[in-house]
Amino acid sequence: xxxxxxYSLTTLDFSWSNVAASTQNAVKxxxxxxxxxxxxxxxxxxxxxxTLGIVILGTVVAALISIPVSYVSAANTTxxxxxxxxxRAIGVITRAVPDVVLxxxxxxxxxxxxxxxxxxxxxIHSIGMISKLFADAIEQIDHGPQLAVRxxxxxxxxxxxxxxxxxVLPSWIATVLHRFDINLRGSAxxxxxxxxxxxxxxxxxxxxxxxGYGRGLGIAAVIFVLCVVLEIISSMIRSNLLGVDxxxxxxxxxxxxxxxxxxxxxxQPPGGHVAALGVEAALRRPWTRARVRNLSWAWTAxxxxxAGYWMADVDFGQISWNYVVPTLQSFWPPNFGSHSLDExxxxxxxxxxxxxxxxxxxxxxxxxxxxxxxxNVAPNNAVRTTFRTILVIFRGVPELVLAIFxxxxxxxxxxxxxxxxxxGGVGLLGKLVADSxxxxxxxxxxxxxAAGATRSQRYLAATWPRGLPSLIGNSLYLVDTNIRAATxxxxxxxxxxxxxxxxxxxxxxxxxxVTTLVIMVFGTVLVVEGIAAWMRRVFR
Numbered sequence: 137x138x139x140x141x142x143y144s145l146t147t148l149d150f151s152w153s154n155v156a157a158s159t160q161n162a163v164k165x166x167x168x169x170x171x172x173x174x175x176x177x178x179x180x181x182x183x184x185x186x187t188l189g190i191v192i193l194g195t196v197v198a199a200l201i202s203i204p205v206s207y208v209s210a211a212n213t214t215x216x217x218x219x220x221x222x223x224r225a226i227g228v229i230t231r232a233v234p235d236v237v238l239x240x241x242x243x244x245x246x247x248x249x250x251x252x253x254x255x256x257x258x259x260i261h262s263i264g265m266i267s268k269l270f271a272d273a274i275e276q277i278d279h280g281p282q283l284a285v286r287x288x289x290x291x292x293x294x295x296x297x298x299x300x301x302x303x304v305l306p307s308w309i310a311t312v313l314h315r316f317d318i319n320l321r322g323s324a325x326x327x328x329x330x331x332x333x334x335x336x337x338x339x340x341x342x343x344x345x346x347x348g349y350g351r352g353l354g355i356a357a358v359i360f361v362l363c364v365v366l367e368i369i370s371s372m373i374r375s376n377l378l379g380v381d382x383x384x385x386x387x388x389x390x391x392x393x394x395x396x397x398x399x400x401x402x403x404q405p406p407g408g409h410v411a412a413l414g415v416e417a418a419l420r421r422p423w424t425r426a427r428v429r430n431l432s433w434a435w436t437a438x439x440x441x442x443a444g445y446w447m448a449d450v451d452f453g454q455i456s457w458n459y460v461v462p463t464l465q466s467f468w469p470p471n472f473g474s475h476s477l478d479e480x481x482x483x484x485x486x487x488x489x490x491x492x493x494x495x496x497x498x499x500x501x502x503x504x505x506x507x508x509x510x511x512n513v514a515p516n517n518a519v520r521t522t523f524r525t526i527l528v529i530f531r532g533v534p535e536l537v538l539a540i541f542x543x544x545x546x547x548x549x550x551x552x553x554x555x556x557x558x559x560g561g562v563g564l565l566g567k568l569v570a571d572s573x574x575x576x577x578x579x580x581x582x583x584x585x586a587a588g589a590t591r592s593q594r595y596l597a598a599t600w601p602r603g604l605p606s607l608i609g610n611s612l613y614l615v616d617t618n619i620r621a622a623t624x625x626x627x628x629x630x631x632x633x634x635x636x637x638x639x640x641x642x643x644x645x646x647x648x649x650v651t652t653l654v655i656m657v658f659g660t661v662l663v664v665e666g667i668a669a670w671m672r673r674v675f676r
Contacts, residue, residue: 137615137667141496144489148550170350174358175337183355184362187333189448190251190326191319194258196441199312201263206270212282213274213296223271228665231264232658234634235322236624237650239329240641241467245459251448252455254331258319265318266311273307274300313370321363321534321560324356325624334359342540356537364532373433463644470655471648473640480636484656486550487632490625491618494554498561499611505530505562506569512581513573513595527570530563539625550632553625557618565614572606573599612668616661623657633657 174180208214209223235257242253281299290298327335334355341352421427472480505523507513514520535556542552580598589597625634633653640649 137492137612138496141492144493145496145554147489148486148493148554165349169353170347172350172354172357174354175351180358183332183334183337184358185447186251186449187320187323187335187362189444189446190254190331190333191258191316191323192441192444193448193450194255195262195312195316195319196444197255197259198262198266198315199308201259202267202270205263205267206274207296209267209271210274212277212279213292213300215292223267227264227267227271228662229264229658230260230262231268231620232661233261233654234620234624234637235261236325236329237637237641237654239326239331240638241463241647241650243330244644245456245463250455251332251450252452253329254323254326254333255448255450257326257329257331258323262315262319266308266315269311270304270308273304273311277303313373317363317367317370317531320366321359321531322536324359324534324540325536334362338537338540353541356541359534359537360532363534364528367528367531463647466644466647467651469648470651472652473646473649475636475649480633480653480656483633483636484653484660487622487634487657488619488660490550490553490557490622490632491615494557494561494622495611495615495618497554497558498565498614501558501562502565502569503607506566507573507595507599509566509570510573510599512576512578513591513599515591524570527563527566530559530566532563533559535560535621536624553622553632556625557621560621561614561618564617565610568610568613569603569607572610573603576602608671609668612664612671616664616668619657619661619664 175183205223205226207223208219209227211220214220214223238257238260239253242256243250246253277300281303282295285295285299323331323333324335324338327333327337327339330336338352338355338359341348341355344351505526508519509523509527511517511520514523538559539552539556542556576599580602581594584594584598623633623637625632633656637650637653640646640653
């Protein structure tokens, strides 16, 4: 697979000299542009609110639907084997269909400018990831509480809500927050499907060359700042809610430690209130500081959802009900239209090559940046903080925003897609590399230090070999996400499957081609997931 990634780089005619030459081109274009500018403050506030509202509601819809889907998908909770297959199939299919394709299709059944296509597109596409990770977490729980509720005569619903859901709630919250980050970065591309917000304003600005490019870059900078700020906030929420202890002397660590301080309950021994007060008293939950804090977070989340509904300006009257059924029917049966299987297969190959080529570049850079961002590898805390900040910046730039800029300004074509996906991949894979290295048991590294090993010897002999299985799994996950991301590059001028998907999604009579292309992408994703599962078993 690594060899195929390198081969893809050569097939796509990728070279750093071409990138450098295109950079010089970009400088010339910059000289023709108006200065970077922003919409008027009221307009900018409206666009930010609309974008956040769409992303919040779409993520919440996916989070709620993922609960029953993951319930039937997990082996230890599903009522029947065929339901488990159905639940897993729903997850894979919703992950395989790009959100921008869904938004383009829904736009045909809604009034122009409606926020509902974006909400539904984000919601449906996000079900796949949230339900998969949620189902995996359910299968890894401690089965003791579940068996205890069953032995006491509890129903299936009581087993789930009393014994299963409380165990996986922290994982579910973390997954939903992570998906929110991804959806916010992806919301920029939804503007190219007609969904309102910052993405649509950026599309309109970039369409006005050269005077509109300054405004487009300004809006892209706002999206970047939003992504970085909200990622920091969501990281703080995850750490506070999930009980992660903050370490280090950096600003983030000090903030988390200050927010997470829990003074001991008076009269409560280390064993907890059950040992101190007995079972009867434990059944009446005391209003501890932790309980008040968690309830406050819960009501804050409810308020955010209500605010999101208000900001998204949802109007169900904008649904053109006469077009809903014909739009759904137009996706079946699948067909090739005026194209051939060979054309679609060649386009799919280009998409896969872009995904693998960008993954190779991300892997090389992530090993360097991610390793130095790990606490047990970085020489000091200053280096770790610096590289952690670099990873946040890499993750903050939406890949498709960068692709839009590269394609429209430099005309790199497939190389623009490779560079954009590689840039975003460094942020994702680098963080996963750093986290996986930090989670390794420190015993072998300490033993080597006691034997007089250097820092590089500890890394090569203890950290790297034990982190390799996780690195392989995360790299294949990156390939998986790159395939999906590469499919929508066609909407901003790229080639591959995305080019045909974009053309077919906007015409009702061509939706059969969309189904054909989605099935092909779906099959490719299944193959990659199968290889990833096999390799995880081999390296376990």
